[in-house]
Amino acid sequence: MAKELLKMEGITKIYGNGFMANKNITFTVNEGEIHALIGENGAGKTTLMKILFGLESCQEGKIYLNGQETHIENPLDAIAKGVGMVHQHFMLVPNLSVAENVVLGIEPGPGQIFDKKTAVRMTEEASEKFQLKVDPNALVRDISVGLKQKVELLKALIRGAKVLILDEPTAVLTPQEVRELFVQLKSLKESGYGIIFISHKLDEVMELCDSATILRHGRVTGFVKKEEMNEVVLSRLIVGRDVVSTMEKDESSVGDTVLKVRGVTYVDDIGKKLVDDVSFGVRAGEIVGIAGVEGNGQNEISEIITGLLHMTKGTVSINGTETSGLSISQIRKLGLAHISEDRMTYGCAQEMSIYDNLSSIYLDHPKFTKGIFIDQKALDQYVKDCIKEFEIACDSEKSPIRMLSGGNIQKVIVAREFTSGANIIIANQPTRGIDVGTASLIHKLLQKYTREKGFAVLLISSDLNEVMNLSDRLLIMRDGRIAAQFTDMNKVNDELMGEYMLGIKKMTEEERGDLH
């Protein structure tokens, strides 16, 4: 029996707003083991790891390292006790060099003097030892994502971590980079490291991990050993239902192409091409899904269409009008609504009331304004209707929206966007991190508005079930391009999509067919 490196026992965490993110969680990691922590978005994985790494404190529970109970006060403490973490979002300082980033916090040199040369040497040595090739003198802002990931790993390893936490490390990597990472992780495992691997990708988990703990709604729903792992078991534990539940679909009566994206290219501030000559269209009365590993240009596409981001090249037209040079509100007036993927940043203003959040896009709308004043009566009625129709559970429309649960916040957003008078909806991750009930409500609404009112919906999601079940047509994005199109959803399955998403396969233009 391998030595137990880490044990977390009975962890309960309640956030300042009263939300219970972890409830009585227990799990262990052994020496020489890669242990998966899986669960839906919002299940509480990151929260649990933040507790382990000393970034958050928990109300109840104990942590054992090497069999001994310890208290981890802060990250420094965690590092000293041999815990290293590679965060979901990179924790690097862009204007410092790789070497400086690697040694940050454990800088070499006599006294207070920082010895840059030694830092570079240390980085070189470590990169040799762990086979993570990096250029110590390059500035971090100039290197690729894969390299950044390596720098993150180096950072943890050079500090002598024995327990390594990797929070969704593959989300942003290319397949080659993922392969490379796996080789490195396996070799670390051989050397006796204990690794916690968080991922949404079951194939990765099954390939790499020796055991898995599954979380749902902040609670442990299962523990699986490598031998018992298979997709059905895991996904059932993750979502608490069978994955294969295709929704009833009506035959769609498809109209004209109302949203046209033509040759859109986007290069970001540091010169990286994130969207590469993408063209497609969405017709009235259809739902077009876009699937893909996060970070392959889907977000940029949605932000370009909605006007949050300015494309480098190409055109977008909405109901026949080109959007270049138009402001966001002008684009909205053309008939576009937008459910953003980042609910708390773009979707709402946390400190403001449900009322204000619902009215944010109507402040120039003739129906709700009287000169310089707001038409209180009209708006009151509208808010009441929304709360009723979209079943928003709240005490009062005047209470701040942050008091609501994620699902209800999303309902507010959906209500606002669906009733805005638009006929084109960009729904970016509309059900991420919200409960099943609300998710299925939103799904039903999407379908209802498409079928009955002839809306055109562009659905972007990393939830494969969602895109498969809802889409009339499915696009897959890979490296900023459209890698595949499926027009017959009955012929699509997880594996097939996975192959295109991961770049194992690619369709030719003929195979893709008409993108409209």
Add this chain to the structure above:
Amino acid sequence: MSLEYIETFLFSAVRIATPIMYVALCSTIALQGGLTNMAAESMMLISAVTGVIFSAISQNLLIGILAGMMSSVLITLFLCFAAFVMKVDLYLMSIALNTAMSGATIYIMYVTTGNKANTAGYFASLQMPNIQIPIIKDIPLIGNVLSGHNGFTYLAVIMIFVVWFIIFRTKLGLRIRAVGQNPQAAESVGINPSKIYTIAFVMASAIASLGGMFLSMGYQNMFIRDMTGGKGFIGMAASTIAGASPVGSALLAVVFGVAEAVTNYSKLYITDAQFLSAMPYIITTVLLFVLSYIRLKNSESEMRKRKAAALKAHENL
């Protein structure tokens, strides 16, 4: 215009630049840590009055300076406690502190001397002496401009190097820069951003205190109510314009010194005193706008170039 005239003009520019230079350096450290130090005024005020009182009581210049520095550090710790522990908005707290210190210094003066205007008749403060620099003092023009200044002026020049060294050559400096650019990243490797902010602010306050004591113990030998008169803000503007570079900030401080010297010398020809008083501030505002405009345009064109190059590289693939 005689040579002597130019010499005395430049000499006074250097003198006027001294406190601004201290503040600019103090703001530079804070800016490198990603924060704007609005509280330089209070740091200067409190050290100016404490330095005078302690040097007069102890009749020891060093004790006076150390006490002044300590007082400045103490109020900075209070500021840091409020901003980083109690989470009051840093700017709000800094503004409140400035008002508070303007009042507190008057109150201290009142409690110790009974006077609310200045300490002149009550405390015989020691003064930092003027220093002749051996070789330099004999060089024609340069000697008369650069030699014979107050000790605090030379200390300010040394401070430029010290600040540069701290920021770019020490572990602490690396951490300050890291926290300044990405506090989460620093936090993830066990660096406590609040602690780094506090250390940066404490260092900044020590430097600002020298500027304050230059006013009360170098330039004058007494404390006068509100004697900083907005110098803290001009220094802050200097370091903002210079993009938090220590040398750049110090040079800009000299530019402001020259601007004020021009103002002073214009008095002989222009009698519009009030308009002249407004001049340094007008110049600062204009500089702020013009230089920021140039910087913005530069960085925009740089970004456009980088983008174009990247596009080309892709097309060549």
Add this chain to the structure above:
Amino acid sequence: GGSTEEAATTAATAGGTSTETSGETSGGEDSLEGKKLLFFAFQNIGDYGTNDLGYYAAQEIAEKYGIEMTLVEGGLDASTRTTTLLDAIETGGYDYVISSSWYIQDDLLANVDRFPDMKFILYDTAPTLDLTDYPNVFGVSFRQDEGSFITAVYQCLMSENHKIGAAANQDSPILNDFVTGWLAGVKYYNDNMAADGEEVAYNIAYYSDQTVQGAYETVNVLYNNGCDVVYNIGGSYCVGALNACSEHGGIENGQYLIGVDYDQYTTFANADNEVAGYENLVTSMEKRITQCCVLAFDGIVSGDMEMGNHRFGVTDGGTGLAYNENYYAHTPEDVQATITELEEKITSGEIVVPSYYDLPDYDTFAQFRDDPEYRL
């Protein structure tokens, strides 16, 4: 607030003794027992300037007549200044009030009729102020132009470089009255006293801010520009001017400074703590606020002086140079004689010094100031 009580208690014991200046009023003194005097400093005392001078007067009066004196300071917040004064008057039950006229004059005059039994001494009023409608107000204004006229001639006589300077605290009416007299003095010297080719050039500079530093920078510029005798018209900020003078070598190096308002040399020489560089003050143009206020009080008490706005000048000793030991030590005898002569000419009316308040408008003054050839 210890200073007030101190003054009050020491005054009680000293009451009967100080008879030498007010022998003729000896009868009235006893009746002042138990009376109350308010001194209102429009800003703060301790400024080595107008606030202090008034305060000294109040202290002297309190001591001389054995009356209780209370000090109230207006501070720098203009919005509370006049209400503080009126508040004090309404609640304190005073019999006499001494205050500078600056900033509070309008509000005070609007209210004095409500206190017919109270006597007010307002010092440093504008000479143009008409107090006929205010029977209980005594105005003390000065001929600072006359004093400055003498100062200018003195500077011209003392200057080796034939270049003199004046630094004025502010471009405001009273200070410009100083400047007017001073300019007239320089021009008088150039027209009537200077040998051909020996005319004296002059510089005038206003402080950029009313602080010690402002004085220092301004006076510094004057010395740098070659002025060797400088008149610093800003009593509170003399320390800054002294600093500049010392840095240019002081009297030993032929660089003289002239103070203002009171005999600054003697005051600094007698201070507990040495004020650096005071020995460079060759003399001061005294504007004897303290003495005139005491005089006014004496006059009011004895009934010798009528209420109304009084203007004190060279003739009655209200303004003029301070003839102290430093003056005698550094002033050549012939210069001393010339100055005495000049004083007599002013007293006799042979020389009429122009006042700023006589000028038709500011532009005339500006022209007089900026154009060395312009004569009034």
Add this chain to the structure above:
Amino acid sequence: MKKVQRVEALFELLRVVLGLLLAYIITLVIIILTSDVTPQEVVTNFVLGPFTTSRRFGQLMGKFIPYVLGGCGMCFIYGCGRFNLVGEGIVNFAPAVACIVLFNTPLFDHVPWIVGVVMLLVICCAVGGGLSLIPAVGREKLKISEMVTSIIMNYMLLYLSLWFLKIFFADRSQAFLCSPMYPENASFFQILKGTNLHAGIFVSIIGWIVACLMFDRMRIGVKIRICGSNGMFAKYSGLNTTKIVLIAQLIGGIYAGAAACVDAFGMYTRYQYSVLTNIGMDALVVAVIARKKPIFIPLAAFVLAYIRTSAVVLNLSTNIPIEFVNMMQAVLILFVAAQHFLKKSKEKAIYKISMEENKGKGATV
């Protein structure tokens, strides 16, 4: 959830009240310890002082009047997350411009009071709005810290207004630098004779009502609040954030101009500012105490005016410098604006509630 909301509101209130109390107590203790004034004197003068005579109360109101307007303005500026402090300079500068018009043009000749006063207000507000746009535009277009610009501008405006005073409208017959007396149709008359309670209070009341309406009922107010609460969300909702933030600062400037107008033409008989008044900075403090909500501004303004008047009364009777109140202000801000003050207790209370709620849920599932 309703319970959580109630707890939050309760703690919000507690923070302000406790903060005020603590600041008050700390200052009183400092005064008593460091000066030879007896606690009794302090209490009668400092605590009760402002209410002992009508003059003192009038003095309080004299401060209150501009505070209300300045505070309302700061709600808009600070409410959208900007630190534009040019209000301080506006207080000196805007009335100076108004005086130029008043004394150098025939516009005010023979016009009735109401017209004159409205003209003054219009001029001051226009000048205030225009000035506050300078740092605002610098920030939104050139990314210059609006705080740095505005503070530097304050000094500039102080001297420029003195310059204007000198060259355009100084009364040359006076002893010091000031304008001629304001004519009757260009000043706010005293409501309570012999006190500072002047007709400017009507302007304050109207200004306050307008601010409340604007903040809650007008489109622009909601837009400003959205921008202040979450700029990204505002952008996403199609709001022109740059324009809105500029407008917010414009409104702030206009209010500062109004505050300047009532102060200069209500408190004084002539234009006579020679230093910065601190009204601009105090307005920020008022807005902080009012939690950036115009509805609470009169309350907050009253509190600050009361504290400041108390200091004057104390100075009058004990000679303790007025400026010590500035120290008190810092302590006050520390507690009132501290996000962490009482946070622990609040979290504990919320934790308890949510544990109970979870228990309840567990039973029904």
